[in-house]
Amino acid sequence: xxxxxxxxxxxxxxxxxxxxxxxxxxxxxxxxxxxxxxxxxxxxxxxxxxxxxxxxxxxxxxxxxxxxxxxxxxxxxxxxxxxxxxxxxxxxxxxxxxxxxxxxxxxxxxxxxxxxxxxxxxxxxxxxxxxxxxxxxxxxxxxxxxxxxxxxxxxxxxxxxxxxxxxxxxxxxxxxxxxxxxxxxxxxxxxxxxxxxxxxxxxxxxxxxxxxxxxxxxxxxxxxxxxxxxxxxxxxxxxxxxxxxxxxxxxxxxxxxxxxxxxxxxxxxxxxxxxxxxxxxxxxxxxxxxxxxxxxxxx
Amino acid sequence: xxxxxxxxxxxxxxxxxxxxxxxxxxxxxxxxxxxxxxxxxxxxxxxxxxxxxxxxxxxxxxxxxxxxxxxxxxxxxxxxxxxxxxxxxxxxxxxxxxxxxxxxxxxxxxxxxxxxxxxxxxxxxxxxxxxxxxxxxxxxxxxxxxxxxxxxxxxxxxxxxxxxxxxxxxxxxxxxxxxxxxxxxxxxxxxxxxxxxxxxxxxxxxxxxxxxxxxxxxxxxxxxxxxxxxxxxxxxxxxxxxxxxxxxxxxxxxxxxxxxxxxxxxxxxxxxxxxxxxxxxxxxxx
Numbered sequence: 001x002x003x004x005x006x007x008x009x010x011x012x013x014x015x016x017x018x019x020x021x022x023x024x025x026x027x028x029x030x031x032x033x034x035x036x037x038x039x040x041x042x043x044x045x046x047x048x049x050x051x052x053x054x055x056x057x058x059x060x061x062x063x064x065x066x067x068x069x070x071x072x073x074x075x076x077x078x079x080x081x082x083x084x085x086x087x088x089x090x091x092x093x094x095x096x097x098x099x100x101x102x103x104x105x106x107x108x109x110x111x112x113x114x115x116x117x118x119x120x121x122x123x124x125x126x127x128x129x130x131x132x133x134x135x136x137x138x139x140x141x142x143x144x145x146x147x148x149x150x151x152x153x154x155x156x157x158x159x160x161x162x163x164x165x166x167x168x169x170x171x172x173x174x175x176x177x178x179x180x181x182x183x184x185x186x187x188x189x190x191x192x193x194x195x196x197x198x199x200x201x202x203x204x205x206x207x208x209x210x211x212x213x214x215x216x217x218x219x220x221x222x223x224x225x226x227x228x229x230x231x232x233x234x235x236x237x238x239x240x241x242x243x244x245x246x247x248x249x250x251x252x253x254x255x256x257x258x259x260x261x262x263x264x265x266x267x268x269x270x271x272x273x274x275x276x277x278x279x280x281x282x283x284x285x286x287x288x289x290x291x292x293x294x295x296x297x298x299x
Numbered sequence: 300x301x302x303x304x305x306x307x308x309x310x311x312x313x314x315x316x317x318x319x320x321x322x323x324x325x326x327x328x329x330x331x332x333x334x335x336x337x338x339x340x341x342x343x344x345x346x347x348x349x350x351x352x353x354x355x356x357x358x359x360x361x362x363x364x365x366x367x368x369x370x371x372x373x374x375x376x377x378x379x380x381x382x383x384x385x386x387x388x389x390x391x392x393x394x395x396x397x398x399x400x401x402x403x404x405x406x407x408x409x410x411x412x413x414x415x416x417x418x419x420x421x422x423x424x425x426x427x428x429x430x431x432x433x434x435x436x437x438x439x440x441x442x443x444x445x446x447x448x449x450x451x452x453x454x455x456x457x458x459x460x461x462x463x464x465x466x467x468x469x470x471x472x473x474x475x476x477x478x479x480x481x482x483x484x485x486x487x488x489x490x491x492x493x494x495x496x497x498x499x500x501x502x503x504x505x506x507x508x509x510x511x512x513x514x515x516x517x518x519x520x521x522x523x524x525x526x527x528x529x530x531x532x533x534x535x536x537x538x539x540x541x542x543x544x545x546x547x548x549x550x551x552x553x554x555x556x557x558x559x560x561x562x563x564x565x566x567x568x569x570x571x572x573x574x575x576x577x578x579x580x581x582x583x584x585x
Binding site: 016017019020021023024026027028030031032034035036037038039041042045096100103104106108112113114115116117118119120121122123124125126127128129131132133135136138140141143146149175179232235236238239242243256257260261264265270273274277278280281284285288292295296 | 324326335338341402406410414421422424426427429430431437453456459513520534536556559563564
């Protein structure tokens, strides 16, 4: 922000403040029109019995959609899938991402292949990742089963049994998102002053001790940011299971975001779909709150 | 020496060795590149070779016939063009809007600036799945369904906060005296932004633009809902249509995936050095 001295010196006149408002306005208008207004709409629509095919306005039913959602087995299952995916893939991606970041931080002559290996999973679209891993885990021609056979194990019909399909989606999500975590942690690693390691070295700290007492504590802020963004995107998981398993077998890998899509765009039940969208929004709001509070303090 | 000390000693010796370094590098390369490599190898195999057991790792007779067929069976070139245009225009729109907003936040005392910035970011962290129905109805009533614009607008908006955060950090890192000097020479604020600030923060602009491009290239759910017409499909949605009801032509799908990955590799080659360092400035989506 602007320093108090400048503010009082008159360097920032009224015209500057007006220019500032004018420059922010397009962003505000677009966000209000395309995000805030839709949010108002889902809160509104969630109180109605409303179908996309209806011409007439829907019937006001209060919180009945939400009460129904509490008892809906599909909703409960989708909640568990979403929660399970979040609780497994977020720590998983954090550990794998930390390892990748540490490896990426090694001073190595061939940086370009390593950078490519770190960046490629991150830029790869989620839907591509889903398809690639569906092929990986294919029962007959997948490379994973080929490896299992070569090691003398029976092949597994990964995408055909509920438990294994969930496992396969977990692997794909963890792989795809660990590279994002690594990219957040890597600059954090690079800002740790070398002198701290040298000091720890003089005191006879082992590599492991240096990692625990120097690297990890100084990396905490970057880890927190990575965790919040990762958790937020895990709650919204849609593309990977959609492209990989279509939510199946049965509904074993159907997340809440997928259920919102199915209920709204396939069953065309806008009222009920909106109430599920409200639940999804509230979940992601709760997760992003710590980050927003942190951001509010730092600006 | 106690047992735990011995173990630690052993591990620190191992970690110090060159062999382990090579092992780590190899694991990182395999982890990052093998899945895409595997799809590439698949794309060179024929359907007959693909259904042979045990499976072959390297294609016996590598051929590009799948690529030819991938382009002829579905309008892959059209999907590619749609994706490129939509991602590029989304990034451009996001950049134009966020450069102005970020400059206002960095330099021009906005009332309640902190609250405003956090509010904008809070909005854009909203899951696309919650917005799909209202956006569908909005685009339908505006007559924008199945147009590029229906995707460009939300893509740009959802990238705004990341772009704004990256650019605010960049603008703040430049000394304000530069603009004051330019303004003493008769420049207005805006022309100082255009002539002095922007050229100096080019790395930040490239980073923000890349982030917005990647977000738009990746976007799938809204593309599925708002843009289902064949002639406007983006790549992630278009690739779904190679599947028949009971058929799954993996060599064709693999070829199409590789075609969709090539622009990303070009993007990495172009901006990797800036990207790795500048990404955290704004935080981003995973």
